[in-house]
Amino acid sequence: MGAPPGSQVAPLPTNLPFRLISRTIGCGAYAFVRKAIPINASKPIIAIKFINKDHAFNNGRVRQSQLRTEIQLHQHLGRHKNIIQFLSAGDDALYVWIAMELADGxxxxxxxxxxxxxxxxxxxxxxxxxxxxxxxxxxxxxxxxxxxxxxxxxxxxxxxxxxxxxxxxxxxxxxxxxxxxxxxxxxxxxxxxxxxxxxxxxxxxxxxxxxxxxxxxxxxxxxxxxxxxxxxxxxxxxxxxxxxxxxxxxxxxxxxxxxxxxxxxxxxxxxxxxxxxxxxxxxxxxxxxxxxxxxxxxxxxxxxxxxNPLELATQMMESLKIDFNANITPSQRKANPDAMDIDMESHDDDRRFAATQPETPMEEMLFDWERLAKNEFNAARISASQPTTNGSKAHLSHNILDRLGEDPSLSQFTPHPSVPLSLTQAAKKFGDIVPSHSLARFVSHLPFNLLTTTIVEALHKLGIPAQAVEADEQAYVRVRTLDGRSQRLHGTVMIDKFNDELWDVRFVKASGDPLEWRRFFKKMCVLCKDAIVIPNS
CATH class of the missing domain: 1.10.510.10 (Transferase(Phosphotransferase) domain 1)
Structure with missing residues (x-):
């Protein structure tokens, strides 16, 4: 899906000592991450964290000395197998960038x-x-x-x-x-x-x-x-x-x-x-x-x-399950997150202390997110010979459902989640079974307009103000709320074509606890259950 209007307006540095090979794969309060490779090679794939200076230094509460400390201490740590390795850093007039090891899981x-x-x-x-x-x-x-x-x-x-x-x-x-x-x-x-x-x-x-x-x-x-x-x-x-x-x-x-x-x-x-x-x-x-x-x-x-990475991956994937009969309560609450921010120099015991790195306005935090790579799941293999434009699951062919069953991230919607045998036989590492992309996604058969309406209405039922922004049969819906522990939970629901007849709906977390984001995603699935295609069902 293309970038929402106004996202990443600051041009990226032109003198980078590597080649960027992806759109945004993650973001934080003032930064976003993309993949890169060496200028004259295809490996290794690394992660580049871009920190927007204007957001961090002028609109936020990050000091330049704080960012220098982050770089110095990360570099000082050297190499450990359970710590993201620091590789290099640099800056230009608009960005500070940090190159580091990619955690591709x-x-x-x-x-x-x-x-x-x-x-x-x-x-x-x-x-x-x-x-x-x-x-x-x-x-x-x-x-x-x-x-x-x-x-x-x-x-x-x-x-x-x-x-x-x-x-x-x-x-x-x-x-x-x-x-x-x-x-x-x-x-x-x-x-x-x-x-x-x-x-x-x-x-x-x-x-x-x-x-x-x-x-x-x-x-x-x-x-x-x-x-x-x-x-x-x-x-x-x-x-x-x-x-x-x-x-x-x-x-x-x-x-x-x-x-x-x-x-x-x-x-x-x-x-x-x-x-x-x-x-x-x-x-x-x-x-x-x-x-x-x-x-x-x-x-x-x-x-x-x-x-045994394959056994570990299999157990992790088969433990994920969406219960469509779960009782949904609007635990996410509407709030103005800016009201949660306090002066970090103030320590009045009667005031709630701020969470890590206060957020900039959400309008500044929309990114050109990377779409699922073809090697994640090749949607093009799915036959669309039987139309689904009437919004009925009954019109989905067995071929489509069987092919969807090959996507391990969709197993969570089945009555008995399992990793396809064909996948475990071909897998060589953890990442061959557990997708690198977020598992907060589903595939829908509903017509585009009905799907966007369904998602917005589900957000409203959770007490989250929302409005879909549509363009060329693509849409995004911003999510800005608090989780069950009163912490910020921000992200975007992205709607894009899966193939000619189906839609890919991704819940992309911008900031917040990933466990709480999954909790939110599961509630949305229950509220949108009639829109979700369940493989082999």
């Missing part, structure tokens, strides 16, 4: 069911082990991440974890001296309570800092919790959250039903990582020697990588 949490978690305890252990390997390495280099959350956890084409985004990273250890931090930053459901209490020195009031490396441990504990149950334990670590208050009052032995789903062997590890007192919180060594951490895992080989 996409978002890890795009492939995890909300309110369920990963398919097995072993898979949770596998990714947690890799997370702690990366964090241990970072801390050994004196760097704390300070923004560990699902949005920054990616996977490689082999299914291994990759930590990304060092925009809030800080050097906590320099020449043997510890450096406490005072900046309130991070995503509220994932940050440690001592971050909320941090204060800069003002007048007669002394600074109250925190150890960012110890705060990282808390965030890793929350990530483990989400891997196991598919939800965070609270909205934020303050008295405004009833779940957090109950956790504090019970001394970390919450009676909330989410905690009942944590395996008993992992409970003591979680409680140790979520100690309220940073000085008594588990250290890296205590985590690494905990019985749950040292347990044997069939998914983990001696090098710390995926032992």
């Amino acid at each position: 996409g978002d890890l949490f795009d492939k995890i069911e909300p309110d369920v978690g990963v398919p097995s305890e072993d898979i949770a252990h596998f990714y947690f082990t890799q997370l702690m390997s990366a964090i241990g390495y970072m801390h050994s280099k004196g760097v704390a991440h300070r923004d560990l959350k699902p949005e920054n956890l990616l996977v490689s084409g082999d299914g291994n974890l990759k930590i990304a985004d060092f925009g809030l990273a800080t050097l906590f250890l320099h020449r043997g001296a510890l450096r406490p931090a005072v900046t309130i930053c991070g995503s509220p459901p994932y940050i440690a309570p001592e971050i909320v209490q941090a204060k800069r020195a003002k007048g007669d009031h002394a600074a109250v800092g925190y150890a960012p490396n110890i705060a990282d441990i808390w965030s890793c504990g929350i990530v483990l919790f989400v891997l196991l149950v598919g939800n965070t334990p609270w909205d934020e670590p303050t008295s405004r959250s009833d779940e957090y208050k109950e956790f504090v009052q019970t001394g970390g032995r919450s009676k909330d039903e989410l905690w009942d789903r944590i395996p008993q062997s992992a409970l003591s590890l979680l409680r140790g990582m979520l100690k309220l007192d940073p000085h008594s919180r588990f250290t890296l060594d205590e985590i690494r020697t905990h019985p749950w951490f040292t347990r044997k895992n069939p998914h983990l080989n001696s090098a710390g990588n995926a032992a």
